[in-house]
Amino acid sequence: MDIFGSTGVWFLIGAILVWFMQAGFAMVETGFTRAKNAGNIIMKNLLDFCLGTIVFVLLGAGLLMGEDALFGLVGIPNLDIFTDFANYDWSTFFFNLVFCATTATIVSGAMAERTKFLSYCIYSLVISAVVYPIEAHWVWGGGWLTNEFAGVYYVDFAGSSLIHMVGGISSFIGALILGPRYGKYLDKDGRPTLLRREAKYVRAVPGHNLTVGALGVFILWFCWYGFNGAATSGMAQLGQVLVTTTVAAATGTISTMVFTWIKNKKPDVSMTLNGSLAGLVAVTAGCANVDVAGAFFIGLVAGILVDVAVEVIDKKLHVDDPVGAIAVHGVNGLWGTIAVGLFSCGINPVTDEAGNVLSEQLGLFYGGGFNMLGVQLMGIVCIAAWTIVWMTGLFMLLKHTCGLRASRIEEIEGLDKHEHGLVSAYANFAPVPLSAEMLEADIPETAADVTEAAPAEIPALRESRKNGKLTKVVIVAKQSKFDELKAALNKVGVTGITVTQVLGCGVEKGASEYYRGVKVDMDLLPKVKVEVVVSKVPVETVVDAARSALYTGHIGDGKIFVYGVDDVVRVRTGESGYDALQEEKI
Numbered sequence: 001m002d003i004f005g006s007t008g009v010w011f012l013i014g015a016i017l018v019w020f021m022q023a024g025f026a027m028v029e030t031g032f033t034r035a036k037n038a039g040n041i042i043m044k045n046l047l048d049f050c051l052g053t054i055v056f057v058l059l060g061a062g063l064l065m066g067e068d069a070l071f072g073l074v075g076i077p078n079l080d081i082f083t084d085f086a087n088y089d090w091s092t093f094f095f096n097l098v099f100c101a102t103t104a105t106i107v108s109g110a111m112a113e114r115t116k117f118l119s120y121c122i123y124s125l126v127i128s129a130v131v132y133p134i135e136a137h138w139v140w141g142g143g144w145l146t147n148e149f150a151g152v153y154y155v156d157f158a159g160s161s162l163i164h165m166v167g168g169i170s171s172f173i174g175a176l177i178l179g180p181r182y183g184k185y186l187d188k189d190g191r192p193t194l195l196r197r198e199a200k201y202v203r204a205v206p207g208h209n210l211t212v213g214a215l216g217v218f219i220l221w222f223c224w225y226g227f228n229g230a231a232t233s234g235m236a237q238l239g240q241v242l243v244t245t246t247v248a249a250a251t252g253t254i255s256t257m258v259f260t261w262i263k264n265k266k267p268d269v270s271m272t273l274n275g276s277l278a279g280l281v282a283v284t285a286g287c288a289n290v291d292v293a294g295a296f297f298i299g300l301v302a303g304i305l306v307d308v309a310v311e312v313i314d315k316k317l318h319v320d321d322p323v324g325a326i327a328v329h330g331v332n333g334l335w336g337t338i339a340v341g342l343f344s345c346g347i348n349p350v351t352d353e354a355g356n357v358l359s360e361q362l363g364l365f366y367g368g369g370f371n372m373l374g375v376q377l378m379g380i381v382c383i384a385a386w387t388i389v390w391m392t393g394l395f396m397l398l399k400h401t402c403g404l405r406a407s408r409i410e411e412i413e414g415l416d417k418h419e420h421g422l423v424s425a426y427a428n429f430a431p432v433p434l435s436a437e438m439l440e441a442d443i444p445e446t447a448a449d450v451t452e453a454a455p456a457e458i459p460a461l462r463e464s465r466k467n468g469k470l471t472k473v474v475i476v477a478k479q480s481k482f483d484e485l486k487a488a489l490n491k492v493g494v495t496g497i498t499v500t501q502v503l504g505c506g507v508e509k510g511a512s513e514y515y516r517g518v519k520v521d522m523d524l525l526p527k528v529k530v531e532v533v534v535s536k537v538p539v540e541t542v543v544d545a546a547r548s549a550l551y552t553g554h555i556g557d558g559k560i561f562v563y564g565v566d567d568v569v570r571v572r573t574g575e576s577g578y579d580a581l582q583e584e585k586i
Helices: 011-031 034-065 090-110 119-138 160-178 210-231 235-264 269-284 292-316 324-342 371-401 406-411 414-420 436-441 479-491 539-550
Strands: 355-359 471-477 498-502 511-515 517-520 525-534 559-562
Touching: 011 034, 011 210, 034 090, 034 119, 034 292, 034 414, 090 119, 090 160, 090 324, 119 160, 119 371, 119 406, 119 414, 160 269, 160 324, 160 371, 210 235, 210 269, 235 269, 235 292, 269 292, 269 324, 292 517, 324 371, 324 517, 324 559, 471 539, 479 525, 479 539, 525 539, 539 559
Parallel strands: none
Antiparallel strands: 471 525, 471 559, 498 525, 511 517
């Protein structure tokens, strides 16, 4: 049995892997954004495929796979999927469906955290119904870009331009028209502004879960073997595609890591994850046409290009893209398509039905001259122009009809709450209002009255058993030192502590770090605040124990504050002062 070809088993397995990329995109976008929008992002990544399936069945499949019309510009829409059930090409339909869904998903990340859910559903429908199917028909549906130009043919084997560049351009237009997240850019007075012309300062907005984001990247890398390899014609070509895909991705990852390490003095984790995706996107067009050396240089450039592009888009153009979709998919989709014209080495020549070679498809660096590079540039311009016209019109229409952007209060409080009625995607970490049933379950049959308890001794009327002075000691320290501090306090006899996770800084004003190329002024560092009130244990002993546990000799060891306390009352027994602080004898 032939496992390759349009009806082969591998062809369909590869398509299934492409479908699972939805999970990868969902995890990347969720991890690189804030927790208050996690549910909204998951919902969008689920719905764009489901909605896209319906419109692709009704319209998109015909525009992409139908018979040529208008000189190869579009396929003729048909309902063969309903009327010719027995003979329909189901494998090709499913293959094109999952690729179509990927194009729509890319846009979600760049417009995350401030887009109305309804508007997202609408533009996702339009991308899947019209925008992607028509431009994909030009190359994959037998349209005009499959023709010979100057002895060569346009090459985009798995979609650097048809999918990723189109998704990146759509992302840029959407994010530009939509505007930045509130608080992302500041004006000259340090106030949040939504106007690009007023933006003078850029704030980093770190994602809430880097682990989830990394999981998404690993899922996408794994599924990319199906993305690039599904349409291969045999075992040899499949192996070659898998190797070039891996080499470009690995090189892109290392390239980004080294570049950010040199630039920021530390390797940027989230940007390095983007570097992996950049290498994958860039090699997608030429994975079947380049050798290992070509894949290496494609990944090398992609890894540097993604970091530079993210910073230019963010710092210079002031277009807010939370996940880097524009740089990863748009910029590197463009680069990868151009790279075919540079590095194509004739591995996958164009042949006729009889097997005669029609074109060796040699790029500039392999002796092919500028012909192939010129054809690649021509295709890029046409595909980009089609996308720009459609998506600009669509986003402007949405902006002036149903509205594209969520309100400020919805954005600040989170789209999960306002769009979906979801308090938090992480329920155990969110305050959950108690229902009447829950409250009643906790009330004993006979409610206790505080006046029935032992009366509290008023300081002015009692004679203290000991003239012990009450002192409150507040210790602000590094979170990593808490266990040592707790053990030290317990060792000297401190019987009770109160612990709070806080943010703050001392005279050093925190430390500066970089997130995705943007300087993060860490004026408020995560700290732990420990409060104890002592009488029996000497204050000097507590302070010495705390200093001994916390001291490293470096800035940021913490502070210890000492206060006088007027009195303390134990609620249950009414004991006060010195007695209230002693361990009860039961």
